Amino acid sequence: MDFADAIQILDSALRLATPLLLACLAGLFSERAGIFDIGLEGKLLASAFFSAAAAFATGSAWIGLAAGIGASCVLALVHGVASITFRGNQLISGVAINFLASGMTVVIGEAWFALGGRTPQLEGPARFGSVDLPFAAALADVPVLGPIYAEILSGHSILVYLALGTVPLTWWILFRTRFGLRLRAVGENPAAVDTAGVSVVGLRYAAVMIAGVLCGIGGVYLATALSAGFVKEMSAGRGFIALAALIFAKWRPWYALGACFLFGLLEALGNRYQNIDIAGFDVPTQFMQALPYILTVVILAGFVGKAIPPRAGGEPYVKER
Amino acid sequence: MTGPGGTDAAEPLAIELRGISKAFGPVQANKDIDIRVRRGTIHGIIGENGAGKSTLMSILYGFYRADAGEILIGGRRVEIADSQAAIDAGIGMVFQHFKLVPNFTVLENVILGAEDGALLRPSLAKARRLLTDLAHEYEMDVDPDAVVEDLGVGQQQRVEILKALYREADILILDEPTGVLTPAEADHLFRILKGLRDQGKTIILITHKLREIMEVTDSVSVMRRGEMTATVSTAETSPEQLAELMVGRKVLLQVDKAPATPGDVILEVRDLHVVDDQGVERLKGISFDIRAGEVLGLAGVAGNGQSELLEVLGGYEKATGTIRMKGRPIDVTGTASDARTRRARGIAHVPEDRQREGLIMDFHAWENVAFGYHHDAMFGRGVLMDQAAMRADCAAKMERFDVRPPDPSLAAKNFSGGNQQKIVLAREIERDPDLLLIGQPTRGVDIGAIEFIHEQIVALRDRGKAILLVSVELDEIMALSDRIAVMFDGRIMGERLASETDQGELGMLMAGMTGAEAAE
Numbered sequence: 001m002d003f004a005d006a007i008q009i010l011d012s013a014l015r016l017a018t019p020l021l022l023a024c025l026a027g028l029f030s031e032r033a034g035i036f037d038i039g040l041e042g043k044l045l046a047s048a049f050f051s052a053a054a055a056f057a058t059g060s061a062w063i064g065l066a067a068g069i070g071a072s073c074v075l076a077l078v079h080g081v082a083s084i085t086f087r088g089n090q091l092i093s094g095v096a097i098n099f100l101a102s103g104m105t106v107v108i109g110e111a112w113f114a115l116g117g118r119t120p121q122l123e124g125p126a127r128f129g130s131v132d133l134p135f136a137a138a139l140a141d142v143p144v145l146g147p148i149y150a151e152i153l154s155g156h157s158i159l160v161y162l163a164l165g166t167v168p169l170t171w172w173i174l175f176r177t178r179f180g181l182r183l184r185a186v187g188e189n190p191a192a193v194d195t196a197g198v199s200v201v202g203l204r205y206a207a208v209m210i211a212g213v214l215c216g217i218g219g220v221y222l223a224t225a226l227s228a229g230f231v232k233e234m235s236a237g238r239g240f241i242a243l244a245a246l247i248f249a250k251w252r253p254w255y256a257l258g259a260c261f262l263f264g265l266l267e268a269l270g271n272r273y274q275n276i277d278i279a280g281f282d283v284p285t286q287f288m289q290a291l292p293y294i295l296t297v298v299i300l301a302g303f304v305g306k307a308i309p310p311r312a313g314g315e316p317y318v319k320e321r
Numbered sequence: 322m323t324g325p326g327g328t329d330a331a332e333p334l335a336i337e338l339r340g341i342s343k344a345f346g347p348v349q350a351n352k353d354i355d356i357r358v359r360r361g362t363i364h365g366i367i368g369e370n371g372a373g374k375s376t377l378m379s380i381l382y383g384f385y386r387a388d389a390g391e392i393l394i395g396g397r398r399v400e401i402a403d404s405q406a407a408i409d410a411g412i413g414m415v416f417q418h419f420k421l422v423p424n425f426t427v428l429e430n431v432i433l434g435a436e437d438g439a440l441l442r443p444s445l446a447k448a449r450r451l452l453t454d455l456a457h458e459y460e461m462d463v464d465p466d467a468v469v470e471d472l473g474v475g476q477q478q479r480v481e482i483l484k485a486l487y488r489e490a491d492i493l494i495l496d497e498p499t500g501v502l503t504p505a506e507a508d509h510l511f512r513i514l515k516g517l518r519d520q521g522k523t524i525i526l527i528t529h530k531l532r533e534i535m536e537v538t539d540s541v542s543v544m545r546r547g548e549m550t551a552t553v554s555t556a557e558t559s560p561e562q563l564a565e566l567m568v569g570r571k572v573l574l575q576v577d578k579a580p581a582t583p584g585d586v587i588l589e590v591r592d593l594h595v596v597d598d599q600g601v602e603r604l605k606g607i608s609f610d611i612r613a614g615e616v617l618g619l620a621g622v623a624g625n626g627q628s629e630l631l632e633v634l635g636g637y638e639k640a641t642g643t644i645r646m647k648g649r650p651i652d653v654t655g656t657a658s659d660a661r662t663r664r665a666r667g668i669a670h671v672p673e674d675r676q677r678e679g680l681i682m683d684f685h686a687w688e689n690v691a692f693g694y695h696h697d698a699m700f701g702r703g704v705l706m707d708q709a710a711m712r713a714d715c716a717a718k719m720e721r722f723d724v725r726p727p728d729p730s731l732a733a734k735n736f737s738g739g740n741q742q743k744i745v746l747a748r749e750i751e752r753d754p755d756l757l758l759i760g761q762p763t764r765g766v767d768i769g770a771i772e773f774i775h776e777q778i779v780a781l782r783d784r785g786k787a788i789l790l791v792s793v794e795l796d797e798i799m800a801l802s803d804r805i806a807v808m809f810d811g812r813i814m815g816e817r818l819a820s821e822t823d824q825g826e827l828g829m830l831m832a833g834m835t836g837a838e839a840a841e
Contacts, residue, residue: 178436178444185422185433192420195382196434196484197405311423319384 007151009268014152015226017264018163019044019235022218023242024249024256025163025170026211032174032251033207034187034312038094039079040215041239042101047072047219049105052119052230053112055126061224064126068223069216075101076212084204087316098239106232117232119223128157128225157225159217166214170253183207187310190317200317215239237293244296250307266291334396335360335492335523336381341390343376350376352547354390358540363514363524365534365555368544369567369767370738374527377544378494382414383407394492408435413485417497419477423470427463427480428452431487448487455486459516460509474622475506482513493517494525499533503622504795504828511537531560532796543567568768578779581803584613585647587787588634588756593642593653595629595811603629604640605811611756611787616778618802618819619791621831626811627791628673631760634789635670636663647755664693669749671742673760673791679745680733687715687729690748718747723773739770746774750781757781760791775801795824795831809833 023040030037047068055064075097082093106117113119136154139146174180182203186193190200222238223230241263248262249255270288277283334357341354350373358364368374379385381392383403392399394410401407407414421430428448436444449465456462461479469477478498485493495514499507514524514537526538534541535555542552543566551566564572588611595604604626611617621627632638636659644651646666652658663670672678680689691700691711699714701707715729722743724736733741742762749757762778763771778801782788792798798805799819806816807830814830 176441178439178441181429181433181436181441185425188422188424189420192422192430192433195404195414195416195420197403197408198434 003147005272007147009265009272011152011155012268012271013261013265014160015156015264016267017260018156018160019218019221019226019238020242020245020263021163021257021260022166022214022221023239024245024260025166025253026214026218027243027246028170028249028251028253028256029183029207029214030211031246031313032187032310033183033204034190034310034315034317035079035083035204035208036090036094036314037079037208037211038091038240038243039075039097040211040242041235041237042094042098043072043075043212043215044219044222044235044239045098045105045233046075046101047216048223048234049101049109049119049219049230051220052122052223053109055122055224056120056229059124059126061122061126061128064224065128065217065220068220069213072216072219073209073212076208076215080205080208083316084201084208087318090314090316102233105230109230109232119230122224122228126224127228128159128221130155131158131161157221159221159225162217163221164257167253167257174253179206184310187312190312194317194319204317241292241296244299247307247309248299251310263292263295266295333360334358334393335362336525337393337396338377338381339391339393341377341380341387341392343380343385343387349547351380351387354544354549356542356549356552358523358525360395360523361518361521362539363518363526363537365538365541366525366527366544367529367531367534367541367563367567369529369769370765371546371767372544372567373547374544375496376547378414378496378525378527381407381412381494408488408490411489411491413482413488413490413493415478415481415485415493415495415498417500419474419481421469421477421480424468426466426468427472427483428465430469430480431465431484435488451487452483455483458520459513461513474501475503475509478502478510479513490522492523492525494527496527497529498526499528499530500793501623503831504824505832507533530796531563534563535560545569564768570769572768572772576775576779576800578801579783581615581782583615583803584785586610587613587647588789589643589645589648590634591643591645593630593633593640593644595626595633595638595640597629603811604633607642607811607813609806609813609816611789613755613787614782614785615803616782616788616790616801618798618805619789619808620795620798620805620827621793621808623793625808627808628760629811630808631670631673631758631789631791634663634668634758635672636660636668660693661696664752664754667755669752669754669757671745671749671757671759671762673764675741675745680741682734683732685730685732686719686724686736686744687712689733689744690715690718690729693748694752718751719744721751722747722777737767737770738765739767739774742766742774743770746777750777754786756787756789758789758791761793762790763792763794763797795827799824799827807831 023044027037027040050071051064051068054067055061079093079097082088083090109117109119133154136150140150174184182193182198186200186203193203194200222234227234245256245259245263248259270291273288274285275282276288336356336358338354338356341351343351354377366374376385380387381401383401383406392401399410401410422433428445431452432444432448437447438444452465461483463476463479463483469480498510502510518524528534538555540552540554541558541563543550543563545567591608593604593607594602596602607630609617619627629638633640633653639658640653642653644653646668651666676682700711712729716727719727719729724740724743733744736744759778762774766774778788790798790801802819804816805819805822805827807814807827809831810833814833814835
């Protein structure tokens with residue numbers, strides 16, 4: 001593997017980490033407020049489908065973005081109503097959303113486009129194209145740093161930069177604002193928030209809806225930037241991988257960036273080296289491609305240290321004395 | 322100036338409740354309650370469990386809406402629809418179970434919900450200044466940057482009080498504030514409360530401990546079955562009178578017992594160690610004896626290893642060390658260590674948490690009375706249970722222990738706390754054990770039932786049985802025990818004869834001071 005290969009793999013890793021990062025930060029907001037969200041997968045998928053459909057119909061990626069966020073927010077609202085207002089089981093609500101999205105996207109896709117659940121190929125302005133960062137071309141020839149800037153950082157879709165920008169923004173909101181303080185409090189001890197005269201329900205809805213928006217952007221990125229259209233089950237477990245990354249990241253925004261990049265890197269490696277030869281042993285393609293999923297299992301099994309989730313996570317808040 | 326009610330203008334009222342009523346379904350929790358609390362006083366509200374104290378305070382703090390009646394704060398009628406409205410009206414509440422975010426700092430907990438703007442930095446700076454001032458004023462030293470879960474309960478309670486003061490509360494309500502405190506911490510709390518009162522704050526203290534009412538309040542209201550039965554000036558009443566007002570009949574506050582006549586050693590515990598799942602050592606070498614015909618009281622603030630000790634002796638927690646029952650060893654480490662073998666060896670156990678460990682709340686009383694002894698030949702053969710025998714047995718025990726209502730088919734959850742405890746006691750005592758382990762015998766039990774339970778414990782002792790009594794209520798330990806051992810941080814700090822010690826000395830031991838230090 002030479003320098004050019006490494007640059008290419010890192011470039012690809014960043015691309016692949018983006019939807020994970022958005023979903024992971026979505027989960028972070030939701031779970032920090034005490035609402036478990038295993039419906040990330042379903043929200044990614046629904047957003048991918050509706051963004052692709054809208055982008056195809058209108059020819060505008062931006063309208064696709066709005067449609068994707070809208071679809072994801074509708075599902076987020078369903079999750080909110082089920083788990084906050086009706087104090088239902090958050091895991092079951094999440095599972096239901098995943099099933100709903102999985103079935104609905106294919107059924108509606110077939111009804112609208114009759115392409116076996118796909119949407120038609122998106123072209124031109126219906127996709128989010130790549131954006132060159134300033135001076136990328138000029139700096140490309142600077143040794144080492146030039147290619148890193150021009151090849152790895154520059155030339156991605158606007159959504160990648162949006163996702164990267166969300167990381168410090170999330171950190172700032174959580175740890176420097178009143179809203180963040182209350183959000184973290186409601187995930188740890190909602191009774192403390194309630195007795196302080198702040199609405200637990202309002203905060204949790206806010207968190208769940210922020211998750212809807214971020215997850216929506218993730219889904220839009222899948223269908224209109226990473227690919228050129230919707231394909232059945234295209235989220236491919238990324239919502240669950242994002243949850244694993246969230247645990248790995250101990251519910252912290254900067255760690256989430258690192259964890260998601262690691263998963264992106266594994267996926268990029270799997271794609272780049274279909275067949276790899278280690279000391280005369282031929283590692284099968286399937287193994288390489290399964291790497292992110294294997295890491296997920298390892299993380300969820302708790303092999304990477306104890307992560308303490310928000311204490312009130314998963315529990316509906318019932319006022320009591 | 323004379324108000325429309327013709328009240329004495331020289332005594333402005335901080336809170337006045339008029340005709341407050343609240344029903345939950347058919348249960349009338351509050352019936353036409355009137356209270357008048359003067360500004361700058363400490364007012365006690367006392368009553369048995371279920372008397373309606375907590376409901377009343379929840380109405381004041383906006384958790385429930387009253388069905389009828391009105392609330393006046395500082396002479397002005399207010400609607401308290403939610404906690405925010407209560408805070409705006411100047412009411413601060415310190416709950417029995419603290420409402421703190423455990424992994425936040427003291428400062429963050431104090432400002433939560435009362436931030437000055439969208440950004441935290443200015444609020445935190447302001448809270449830091451204010452906290453320093455308050456700490457000086459009321460001797461409430463708390464490190465503003467400490468994480469709350471690292472603080473002791475006494476300090477956490479101070480954070481709750483600071484929270485209320487930060488919100489400029491004029492009226493502070495404390496619900497059973499001393500339940501988790503050592504006597505010394507409770508004294509400190511009372512000093513703080515008196516200081517606050519002298520600054521013109523009004524304090525409402527809800528408690529079931531008569532001693533606290535007598536010690537710290539200026540006036541006291543008594544509640545019974547949802548009604549306010551009396552409001553009296555503390556100086557003009559006595560514990561006996563208050564107890565009578567609470568229960569509705571004369572109550573014996575002192576336990577009547579003859580001196581103990583200890584016999585042979587029944588239980589011998591040597592060097593018991595327990596390490597929990599997190600690797601924390603909960604028992605650090607416990608040794609003691611209990612003789613026939615004596616009550617050994619185990620005092621201590623909750624969470625110092627008493628629960629673990631009871632679990633080991635009861636057979637559902639493993640330990641290292643030795644236990645001998647009437648001279649023969651009992652397995653505490655291996656597979657033969659379980660509750661059933663303990664029972665077979667004559668050890669009966671009334672667990673601390675009767676709702677979780679003592680009873681199955683959804684099961685009938687007769688099933689609960691048979692539990693643990695359901696293998697007994699009198700309850701059936703082989704895999705079959707003799708239900709009729711179980712019901713008859715239960716009915717007989719219910720009668721002897723005055724369980725009300727005496728209905729074996731009623732689910733455990735439908736009995737009051739005192740009657741639930743009588744069911745557990747009947748099950749364990751009627752087996753005529755050689756040793757009775759009894760944890761928090763009267764937690765959540767009303768005064769009438771407490772009297773009965775205490776009589777039963779003394780009667781068992783007088784029949785020559787050994788009793789290990791674990792309680793966080795020092796008064797109860799003092800009243801029932803012949804010898805008293807004090808636990809602190811997994812160790813026994815000292816042992817005293819009940820006749821030769823006092824609250825002060827035991828309080829020092831409970832706070833972790835050794836016998837020599839406590840003697841000074």
